[in-house]
Amino acid sequence: MDFTQTGIQGLILITPKVIADHRGNFTETFNQRLMEAYGLQYTFVQDNEVHSIFGVIRGLHYQKGSAAQTKLVRVIKGTILDVAVDLREGSPHYMRAFSTELSEANHRQLLIPAGFAHGYAVLSESAVVLYKVDNYYSQQDEAGIHPLDPALSINWLLPPSSRILSEKDLTWPYTSSH
Amino acid sequence: MKIKVLVTGSEGQLGRELQTLAPENPLFDFTFINRSQWDLGANKPLLPILKNSATQYLVNAAAYTAVDAAESDEANCFNINAVAPGKMAKDCKEANVRLVQISSDYVFSDGRGKLIKEDHPKLPAGVYAKSKSLGEDLVLSNHPDGTLVVRTSWLYSSFGKNFVKTILRKGMEGSPLRVVADQHGSPTYARDLAIAIIKLIEVSYGRPIRESERILHYCNEGICTWYDLAEEILCYAGLSAPLAAIDTASLGACAPRPLFSGLDCSRIRNVLGITIPGWKDSLHQCLDLLLTNNEWK
Numbered sequence: 001m002d003f004t005q006t007g008i009q010g011l012i013l014i015t016p017k018v019i020a021d022h023r024g025n026f027t028e029t030f031n032q033r034l035m036e037a038y039g040l041q042y043t044f045v046q047d048n049e050v051h052s053i054f055g056v057i058r059g060l061h062y063q064k065g066s067a068a069q070t071k072l073v074r075v076i077k078g079t080i081l082d083v084a085v086d087l088r089e090g091s092p093h094y095m096r097a098f099s100t101e102l103s104e105a106n107h108r109q110l111l112i113p114a115g116f117a118h119g120y121a122v123l124s125e126s127a128v129v130l131y132k133v134d135n136y137y138s139q140q141d142e143a144g145i146h147p148l149d150p151a152l153s154i155n156w157l158l159p160p161s162s163r164i165l166s167e168k169d170l171t172w173p174y175t176s177s178h
Numbered sequence: 179m180k181i182k183v184l185v186t187g188s189e190g191q192l193g194r195e196l197q198t199l200a201p202e203n204p205l206f207d208f209t210f211i212n213r214s215q216w217d218l219g220a221n222k223p224l225l226p227i228l229k230n231s232a233t234q235y236l237v238n239a240a241a242y243t244a245v246d247a248a249e250s251d252e253a254n255c256f257n258i259n260a261v262a263p264g265k266m267a268k269d270c271k272e273a274n275v276r277l278v279q280i281s282s283d284y285v286f287s288d289g290r291g292k293l294i295k296e297d298h299p300k301l302p303a304g305v306y307a308k309s310k311s312l313g314e315d316l317v318l319s320n321h322p323d324g325t326l327v328v329r330t331s332w333l334y335s336s337f338g339k340n341f342v343k344t345i346l347r348k349g350m351e352g353s354p355l356r357v358v359a360d361q362h363g364s365p366t367y368a369r370d371l372a373i374a375i376i377k378l379i380e381v382s383y384g385r386p387i388r389e390s391e392r393i394l395h396y397c398n399e400g401i402c403t404w405y406d407l408a409e410e411i412l413c414y415a416g417l418s419a420p421l422a423a424i425d426t427a428s429l430g431a432c433a434p435r436p437l438f439s440g441l442d443c444s445r446i447r448n449v450l451g452i453t454i455p456g457w458k459d460s461l462h463q464c465l466d467l468l469l470t471n472n473e474w475k
Contacts, residue, residue, distance in 0.1 A: 079399035105453035123400035161291025
């Protein structure tokens, strides 16, 4: 299992080893001890599974205050563009967006610490995203940023005619109002 | 027993990638022929070659791909992309050889944001697009039970001339770049396509080809514009050449281009049981090769 720092402090790419043979392959997708050895101390308490079709953009989501969640995101079907926006005040990367391809083919995972907003775009015909969180879902603490906020200039790699967003995600405020 | 595969267009991007992969695939016995050995457009019979070599699969990776030049070179383009493959299919039928015909996203000109499935009605616009479309029709009607048509898009590799190498070279020179930002499609690394074609031969070998798998789409996952692609190339290579976004109209190219040609590849994924790499991952792989071997010049 490889841990790679991204350009943003705390945001880490994890690439598990895939052992393949004529039957298929085997991958250890999560290992608490290895995470801790790398200095990543989290207790994940909930797993979520999301199925989406091509063109779907979900995000940019976070939970406020003590309900904030660290997320460990991976893809078991298709390809997504995974995006994390640094909302940690005082961070040298404050309001900067990081994006990377996570896919069934590359087995890559993105560890997104509390203090980030998270979203993704589905680039394949469909995608299944799995993620662990270290804090329970809390409806009253749900918050978000408009995924098409021009100030973040996120390139979702989907033409406007392909994009599918929920009503709710379109009502999140722009960062100028944060 | 090895599967005997003959590949035309051995000097093209796909041909070169298949040559690179041949040593890693001991189950196959590849023979590669280039234009000087057998010219697709010259109307020479292929039947003796197929019979003498005991070929089981013919991969036609030869094509007329100069999209703009085709507009004023119609006869030649149609001969190479349609008439010759049509004859090839007849010869294949006679010699009991499977034909893998490579085709293009250009057969669709009316894509509007949704990924395009294999059975979407074709609407080729321009000489090149029409020649590729007719080529598909001819091979499928001349050898219906033994033909596999694989449509791909925005092909690049570390070989030959292609968009990725051009942008990398110009970026290295620091030349200002103007790149189209209103055409959407899927860049495809010819290496990935070659891997899929080898797998397709392996999977279809010795069993009938189902009607539902005669046409298959293969491209890397995800869509982008040529501008996004150029930006990713420069960014990954750490280059800061000025990059300007322009629209198709201001480019003034002769041939029409599809504005959206994202292909739905779920069929080939299911038939072959493969995962398809995202376009950025594959682009990075190709760039690693180009940058390490200094092959961008």
